[in-house]
Amino acid sequence: MAEHWKVPASRALRADGLRIADIDTSARPGFRGGKSDGQRLLTERGRVLAGLQEKLYANGRSGDRRRVLLVLQGMDTAGKGGIVRHVIGSVDPQGVDHAAFGVPTDEEKQHHFLWRIRRALPRGGQLGVFDRSHYEDVLVARVHRLVPEEVWQQRYDEINQFERELADTGTTLVKVALFVSLDEQKKRLRERLERPEKYWKFNPADIDEREYWPDYQRAYQAVVDRTCTGYAPWYVIPADAKWFSRLAVTELLIEALVNLDLRWPAATFDPAAELRRLDRS
Numbered sequence: 001m002a003e004h005w006k007v008p009a010s011r012a013l014r015a016d017g018l019r020i021a022d023i024d025t026s027a028r029p030g031f032r033g034g035k036s037d038g039q040r041l042l043t044e045r046g047r048v049l050a051g052l053q054e055k056l057y058a059n060g061r062s063g064d065r066r067r068v069l070l071v072l073q074g075m076d077t078a079g080k081g082g083i084v085r086h087v088i089g090s091v092d093p094q095g096v097d098h099a100a101f102g103v104p105t106d107e108e109k110q111h112h113f114l115w116r117i118r119r120a121l122p123r124g125g126q127l128g129v130f131d132r133s134h135y136e137d138v139l140v141a142r143v144h145r146l147v148p149e150e151v152w153q154q155r156y157d158e159i160n161q162f163e164r165e166l167a168d169t170g171t172t173l174v175k176v177a178l179f180v181s182l183d184e185q186k187k188r189l190r191e192r193l194e195r196p197e198k199y200w201k202f203n204p205a206d207i208d209e210r211e212y213w214p215d216y217q218r219a220y221q222a223v224v225d226r227t228c229t230g231y232a233p234w235y236v237i238p239a240d241a242k243w244f245s246r247l248a249v250t251e252l253l254i255e256a257l258v259n260l261d262l263r264w265p266a267a268t269f270d271p272a273a274e275l276r277r278l279d280r281s
Helices: 035-061 080-086 115-119 134-138 149-168 182-194 196-201 205-227 242-258 271-280
Strands: 067-074 096-100 127-131 171-179 234-238
Touching: 035 067, 035 127, 035 242, 067 080, 067 242, 080 127, 080 171, 080 242, 134 149, 134 205, 149 171, 149 205, 171 205, 171 242, 182 196, 182 205, 205 234, 234 242
Parallel strands: 067 127, 067 171, 096 127, 171 234
Antiparallel strands: none
16 A cells, blocks of 8 residues: 555545635545556455454444444535445445435434434444435535525534534544546436436436536535534545545545554453364264
8 A cells, every 4th residue: 555655545635724626526635556556456455444344343243332434425426326335345244334315204304404314323343334414414405595594504513513422432433525527427427328227326406406516515615614623524535536536435444443453352252162162062
């Protein structure tokens, strides 16, 4: 890894002070290799991620309540599904709690906006994945004026308080915002329309949302400015190159798990005695 990353991914991608409008969506911050290097590394680092995630899961089975939560945000076609398939797909599914948040149901609308989020939090020892998240309530809700401004304005503070609570109770948050260009999004939407096996991924509303691109940029800027904290930082990933965004998320998760300093759980039995019993059986 060291020969391809000039600085750790967590430092290269951290969103502090970032202007969303200035993002070069084709860039590869901190990475000095090409596509072939990235694809090879993705395989290698995927194995490292799988080993670390197995330790997290094993510790959870032994009562450790620590967990890692990957929050994925991005416009349509930004690559959230690809992250789930190609990055999270490399680890043991038994140790993954995945939740995708769409339009709130009638029941969910009757509750505080964090109600459905709390119900989907990963269990101890799990790698949680939120495909979209509580941030929809300060992105879509803001852009489309689904609630009054005074409501979504106060949600930033509520989110910070919520994430502080999570961090204080053993959750490592890895918040990732994926950004593609308008042209790259158009290319990916066209592919969905031209390939019958991808029709199921297309939503006509995705084209309508393109008209709100500047509004979403402003909404994302507010998210980064107001909810990038020391305990729950944002990482912004240029996502025109799918291989780079997948590798970057892999590196962020590896670093988060390494920082937990995980050890294999000690046996709660006498291994030597159990081996003798096994030999006699």
